[in-house]
Amino acid sequence: MVKRPTINDVARRASVSKSTVSLVLRNSPLVRPGTRAGVHRAMAEIGYVYNRPAANLRSANAGLVGLVINDLRNPFFTEFATSVQMDLAARGYAVVVANTDEDPVLQAQVVSAMIEHGVSAFMISPVFGRDDTTFASLARAGTPTLQVLRHVAPEAGRFPFAAPDYPSGSRLATEHLTRSGARTVAFVGGIEDWSVTKERTAGWRAAMAAAGQEPLFLGGRPGRAFGREAAFRLTTLHPEVDGVVCFNDLVALGLLSGCAEIGRKVGHDLKIVGFDDIEECAQAWPALTSVRCDVAGFATQMADTLHRWIDKGIRPVAELRTPVELVIRASSGG
Amino acid sequence: MVKRPTINDVARRASVSKSTVSLVLRNSPLVRPGTRAGVHRAMAEIGYVYNRPAANLRSANAGLVGLVINDLRNPFFTEFATSVQMDLAARGYAVVVANTDEDPVLQAQVVSAMIEHGVSAFMISPVFGRDDTTFASLARAGTPTLQVLRHVAPEAGRFPFAAPDYPSGSRLATEHLTRSGARTVAFVGGIEDWSVTKERTAGWRAAMAAAGQEPLFLGGRPGRAFGREAAFRLTTLHPEVDGVVCFNDLVALGLLSGCAEIGRKVGHDLKIVGFDDIEECAQAWPALTSVRCDVAGFATQMADTLHRWIDKGIRPVAELRTPVELVIRASSGG
DNA sequence: CTGAAAGCGCTTACAG
């Protein structure tokens, strides 16, 4: 509202040139301690605040990062986005975020807007579907862009990708269920077209094949509602299923809720494993066995990767997979 | 990475002056349709993208809004923040967000950073506690700032505030429980110092007083973990309690989980009401009765309020309360 | 170590 004091006002107040003030601002060793102190005093006195966009016009490094997420209301992504934001803030970046709600048009819009705002880099968990306008803009702008958690852009070299090792996760889950005595293990949740669904079912399919079992896949929107619905469907249509690997924890928690409603004992005649290990898993009853992806740790790693790319020019590897582990709790009879 | 084309490049390509290009950019009616078309063609051909920070240096309106939230991982705030972000995006703003994790120091840091980045306005759900540095910075910068959901800044005139009508919510909840036959209604969760706790207990206290009952308040961190713990504590130490109003839905859902574990029937010998009505309430088993604050609708209203403040200079009223309603489900025996 | 000048990409009067 009120016009902010500028570098010129500081210079006048401290009786130096504005170049000197600029040097002080940028912590140059060239300026004498006494001068520096005087400048700092002047800044405090007149309430000077640095104008980053202006500085950025001449130099570079906007200190702004774009974070674009397909479904921010899903606790898995919430945790990821929040952790990334906080980690980047600790490194001095401001984060402009957008939820794309699995909508390719919205995604293209927010990405364009962020490019106009001059973000230094992007971290994106993209929507699926044949829409290249987003990545075309990104390529044209040349902004460093890291795909996380899911990938869609074809040129992996241009848009490096990192995610937890989903296939291993579902393999671990399935083997655990089989070892615990489950005879028929279904996979519940996930949209079949999505690459992430292919990855999350891969380990389960492999384990099923190894055990000589016919894989039963129940696809659906990965939320609680579908999980609840699946509880009824499984019990009615597939009573032989005694083990379930879920696409994510929301589906598993919905399944738990549905089983509670129909009075089906989870952990005994039906063993359930979730995916992601969101915080709620440990608080549920029965507590939910899940594939721990360590989102918070993954987020920290990604924040660091992006920071090194922007600041030090260190390009991330084209594809990175981080290890997952199975956390066994009551829902799988553990 | 690659230097973006500028307004000058467009001008050269379209054989006009850069002033004309600027006018086209700003949709001025002054420029002839033919000229305008030529400029647009040139922009497309060379892949011009508008440089907002540069424009902002001369004019105003950064098109950037700061969203500062005390606990982004809490689904209530997640829903709020996500809705606000999407609504503001629809109005052409980019949103830089930060989670402060109830930490006043972090809050002061991110607010300063956002001021440096030149955000046009703030929407803040502040941390509690005696820390004025955040609001002092805000006041000094003169950036329009709307307090939402919680308030802490003393000068309401300077920092308008808006939130759902919490007191009415707990009154509705308590009356409903009493009417449903509960004899002893406790309040569970919430840090006693927080103003929001005072507000959320107010209606309950009033209803208790009206019913001539002694109020039992069990304070604690408003999360699932505390809710679970409370289930055990209530059953052991306060077996007479047959109705509970919770600080928020997370506490209520934790309570549900704890009751499931100890085999206590919710909705019959213990009736529970949550607060906020997050999406999960309807998916829980038993489904959770809750005070609906309509976060999404509230968010839309706040986005609109902020937009009118920034764009049209219409100051919000000093304090706004939005109506709440009780959504009755199985957990309260409804 | 410090200052004067030019320039970053845009917008804003001001002429024409």
Added chain:
DNA sequence: CTGAAAGCGCTTACAG
């Protein structure tokens, strides 16, 4: 309707 000039708040060579 269109163009030349100045200026937004900073940084960057370049002198001194």
